[in-house]
Amino acid sequence: MLRQAQAEPIKVDAAVEAVDLVKDFGATRAVGGISLRVPAGTIYGLLGPNGAGKTTTLRMLLGIIDPSSGTRSVLGHGRPIDAAPEVGYLPEERGLYPAMTAREAIAFMGALRGVPLGEGRRRADALLAEHDLADWARKPIRNLSKGMAQTVQLLGTIVHQPRLIVLDEPFSGLDAINQGRLEALIRREAVGGATIIFSTHVIAHAERLCERIAIIAQGRVAFEGSVDDARGQLRPIVRLRTGADDGPWRAALPEKAQREGGLWVFELPEGGPEPLLKALLEGGAGIETLAIERPGLHDAFVAIAGNAAAVSMGKAQAA
């Protein structure tokens, strides 16, 4: 989808920049000094367990709430509300007027962002038809299923063709088919030039979609960089099956090597695979299988955010 022509769009390298954002709710510190830089045109993921401060961070970035301290800029605007016509936002807690029809809801959300009502209705019809909801266009939201209503809200989020799309837990509540559709929509918007920030506790989505991620734990950024960088935080894992039970080759294994179902599992030593292989061969290990696996984002997340956070995300995901 083409981006909406703006009067004078500010060209920026970073769609969003935040410096040391802090948010206290009374005596409770929800966000404890988050700094982010989201390059323009990227798909950027905010990962973290529930209560990590993702939603509060997004709300501060969008200007829904002001931070207790720290600064942020959105599409070059120091006051996020000034960038609102170029921003689309899908909140975690979805909400629409139940009596409004689907097309009116989308057109209303567009009108809030500056699209004339007539044009908004035209775009709403096109978007609904594109998402197989044309028959529901003139039905009240209260008559739609939860998934349909969520899709309508998502369409309302992009109806004004924003340069920055912020999605808070966009996959929650969607079935597998709609999750796939949403992924496709996110990719399509990114290809069209939009910057997309989404928060999630489903690591698989972030791994598939994101070019860069920030892992937030306990109100702070525990990691910020590309998915490869995150995975690069860990050494590759070696899974080895040998013919010999013992011998001089054992000296080549690291101290932390563990037996798991007849396999030796350990991190690839600093020297890389060649010295390891040489030592195993010369030590008479009788290599039957040897696999060197790159760690996944989940492993990286566990290592970065801590096991407790990973368990928490796993539970949330299962729920």
Next chain:
Amino acid sequence: MMRLLRSAYVVGRRDFAATVLSKAFIFFLLGPLFPLLLGGLFGGIGARVATQAERPTIVVAMAHEDYGHVAMARDRLARAMGNAAVVRLIHVPNRPGEQVDPMPLLNSRELRPLAVLTGRIGDAQLTGNVRKGDPTVQQVQLFVDPGWSQESSSTSLGVTVVEGAAGGSLAKERALTAQIGQMLLFFLTILLSGMVLSQLIEEKSNKIIEVIAAAVPIDALFIGKLFAMLAASVLGIAVWLAAGALLIDIIKPGGVQTLPQPALGWPAFLLLGTVYFATNYLLLGAVFLMIGAQASTVREVQTLSMPVTFGQVLVFGFAATAIGSSFSNEALAAAIFPLSSPMVMLAFAAERPEVWPHAVAILWQALWVLLLLWVGARLFRRTVLKSGPTKRWYQGWFGTTARHIP
């Protein structure tokens, strides 16, 4: 500024359409008509019953010539006192000089008269359950007075009309107009502005507040909501006024034109009434929106309604002190206090012909509407959206600590 107004328009248009195009709005429009219609109906029946009860019927058993004299005398009295104040006459003709027995006529179930008038002018006899000195007897005495029925009078009265003079009676009438105007303004506002209390509940319970707060300034949300409700209220009032005027025209001879004339005249008074309703509604509505925005459930809104209503009654009482003493210290204070100012100034329009104080008052009230909306929006961001620094003034001196959510 244009973006703020445009955003407010988008919010307001949605709210107005959602209100006016709902089935509930029909009941909203019909609501005040029920007591009016019932009042009119029972009032009409009561008035008819009262009229019939208070207007005795006299059967006139006289010759045509004599009855003509009596009827002319009755008409003259009716013109002076109003038809309802004068006895009804039923003519039972007889021949001149014929002796009539009044008893069969008096006992007639069909006629049911209070008394029967027999004889001729100058020698008439009234028979019935009446006593000398009764108003009915006094009236009949005039009817049979040979001099009373003559249209021309020997004495003449010159009449000089002075426009705009506010003598004792006129001042009293204008005070009545002021009082009615204030009451109307108060009741319309109390009935209509209460709706504003719950205006943000829908957005908060639907969670759509997040979408709106991210898209438009909170000030635009407040302005849009307030003006949408004002527009819906004005629409309702227009319907009610039209129905009210029709009702007055039906039940009151002469219609609305018989109401006491305000000092500035009806057109200016009605125009100012509309403006002051708008400012009164916006002022109270801004306060209610501010208070209601703090509530998160309908129950909380209902709990807030009572103290808010009492507050309005207090303000109305304060404004009422200005009637009849437009330049007193109390009236001045009530005109300056923003929440009572519109009601005071409407009373002023009824009692005083000066125009410039209205221009000053409208500007003053508009300023307060903006101020209250500004404060309301910031309070909403601060207390409901939990926005902004949490430091209190004293924490600047003694520092603050916060712990992270575990």
